[in-house]
Amino acid sequence: MSDEAKNTGRVEAFSDGVFAIAITLLVLELKVPPGPFEGPHALFRELASEHFFSSYLAFFLSFVSILVMWVNHHRIFTLVWRVDDAFLYWNGLLLLFVTFVPFPTSLLAEHLTREAAKGAAAMYAGTALAIALAFTALWRHAIRDARCLAPNTEKEVADLSRQYRYGPAAYLVALGLSYFSAIASVGLCLLLVLVFAFRGFLGRR
Amino acid sequence: MSDEAKNTGRVEAFSDGVFAIAITLLVLELKVPPGPFEGPHALFRELASEHFFSSYLAFFLSFVSILVMWVNHHRIFTLVWRVDDAFLYWNGLLLLFVTFVPFPTSLLAEHLTREAAKGAAAMYAGTALAIALAFTALWRHAIRDARCLAPNTEKEVADLSRQYRYGPAAYLVALGLSYFSAIASVGLCLLLVLVFAFRGFLGRR
């Protein structure tokens, strides 16, 4: 039992490391415009251009998303006391998608203002959907056996289960929206992550 | 209560990871000159050129800045014992700006010796100002409720509050200076971070 607790600690630490690195690598997507520029105003015009704005948006969206994922991951581990092999598989699948995030982020930054915008938005929403599904699978597996959960947490478990019920459906809508409008799809992703951020943090009470 | 303490520990560990990664990614901004060079002297001339000097300066300035931020962040957490949701938001905002630092650093390295120097300096000082404001907001929120602070730390809290009073104003001056001179603006940023480094370390006594 004490050995199990130790194993959980190391899985948490490894996962935390992956989240912290993935969130910090996002900045590599922001490329310095090579210039030459005639003066500071020309540089500002470039940095405030539509194309750069999509880079900032992608950076911000992915930063908040990974931060919210980390908070959610942390929250799961405050409720789960014992992990089995299948739990480790689902956690591995989740981390696979989390480390993948910088790629659709760069794709969005590069293509949101161009002809292939809907494709980039679909790729982004699809990755978010995959992460939502991995979180749901991880959580469903965790609550299958009440002996694996911390005692006296029925209410918190029910709260979190409700959140996981809506997550995948909401990101499926975002994926569908990308067929009609890239901006609408990305906007819904942004809205969702802000809602989850506030619900997630507030839910900790 | 003991649960709160544990949560703080994990927020600290995650933040530490982000600081450590952001500070180590700065070196990626230093690009190896491709050459060919006629001999070692030609390589040295390139590595000692004005353009490379601005890369070293940007690397050094951002390294010391992030190190000082980490020390300050650490210092806040020695005084704060309990965190609420809003504290986590402000901490998230702070980390957002910290992970952003490599971008204005690269911008400064690339453009400090060229026509758009003032624009790069403004971007750099603006990021520093945003970080100073995020630190101030985090700190103001933390001290709102004395029950969240460690006992018998009134003097240290007052010391830190004084420091946070001047930080944003000083970086606002650096931002304004960039309109007149990129070097003056960057020089003030460097001066400020050295002052904060020595005051921050000394203030730990």
Added chain:
Amino acid sequence: MSDEAKNTGRVEAFSDGVFAIAITLLVLELKVPPGPFEGPHALFRELASEHFFSSYLAFFLSFVSILVMWVNHHRIFTLVWRVDDAFLYWNGLLLLFVTFVPFPTSLLAEHLTREAAKGAAAMYAGTALAIALAFTALWRHAIRDARCLAPNTEKEVADLSRQYRYGPAAYLVALGLSYFSAIASVGLCLLLVLVFAFRGFLGRR
């Protein structure tokens, strides 16, 4: 003795950091196609092309491989309680190969669908073989002195020893296969890592 335990802890933490960073750096191999694309379908065609598929495959294969290595590394450290200098050397050699993994991964992603595919597959299988040998050497050294092992773990030690007996031989076959077919060699690597994943996790029972 308690001092030895502390040393092991820090070696584990450093190794964990290296594993977490190496696994997260893999995504940098996925390059955003610069375009321009006529529309989302053109982008999708590119992202679903044979060349991109080899990038995803290399990313997935290396992600799972490093995750399995981390689990194995963790498993070794649950059985080993005391480390000596030679153990640290072998661990250092293992980490050298682990940090190297992103390079053959990029090589495979770039060349698997082109003329030099067999060369890229050989490089990948060769790296996997080197890691398997380093793990075997680390493990053989660890079990030389029963006093360095946790008590009452004879069965687990025997299990792990059996696994390490087959690992290097299997990767040697993968290396040999690359002479005939790149796909067969990479396929065997993928099969092996999935087998080790399931045996490794299941073996923890």
Added chain:
Amino acid sequence: MSDEAKNTGRVEAFSDGVFAIAITLLVLELKVPPGPFEGPHALFRELASEHFFSSYLAFFLSFVSILVMWVNHHRIFTLVWRVDDAFLYWNGLLLLFVTFVPFPTSLLAEHLTREAAKGAAAMYAGTALAIALAFTALWRHAIRDARCLAPNTEKEVADLSRQYRYGPAAYLVALGLSYFSAIASVGLCLLLVLVFAFRGFLGRR
């Protein structure tokens, strides 16, 4: 006093993070040859070329160097129990040079087989010298006050002091050698780091 111990712990953790990230970033210096290649043999010829060999050498040399630095850093912290502000400054200076290592490593990889080889070797040896000096300064400061050291460690302290006496002088010779021969300078750096590796590990007994 217990508060001091806690502070040391966080400085160690932050430093460990920086070491682990710096050592893992080294692989980014290895660039995949873009091709096209006529077949696997053409790729192998490229990967076994003199130019690639210098990349492997630089990767290996810097990997072992940073690993040895980490072991030394760890060793210092097993002997030092209390840190003051100046110690933190010296540690910060040391980390500044450590995070810088990937740059001279890339420089060496790119230029060791070309006309500017001596320049790249000088830059590399110079960085190693700076690190040796920073270690010496950190150590000299640490042993100034015996009350900051762990009790009953006089012999180990004397051992380490002896090592730090020769380090900077040896790297100064390596720097001087680069004026005559890049290979001799890099060879001496490699010899030194292997000697320090074995002495460092053995010295732990």
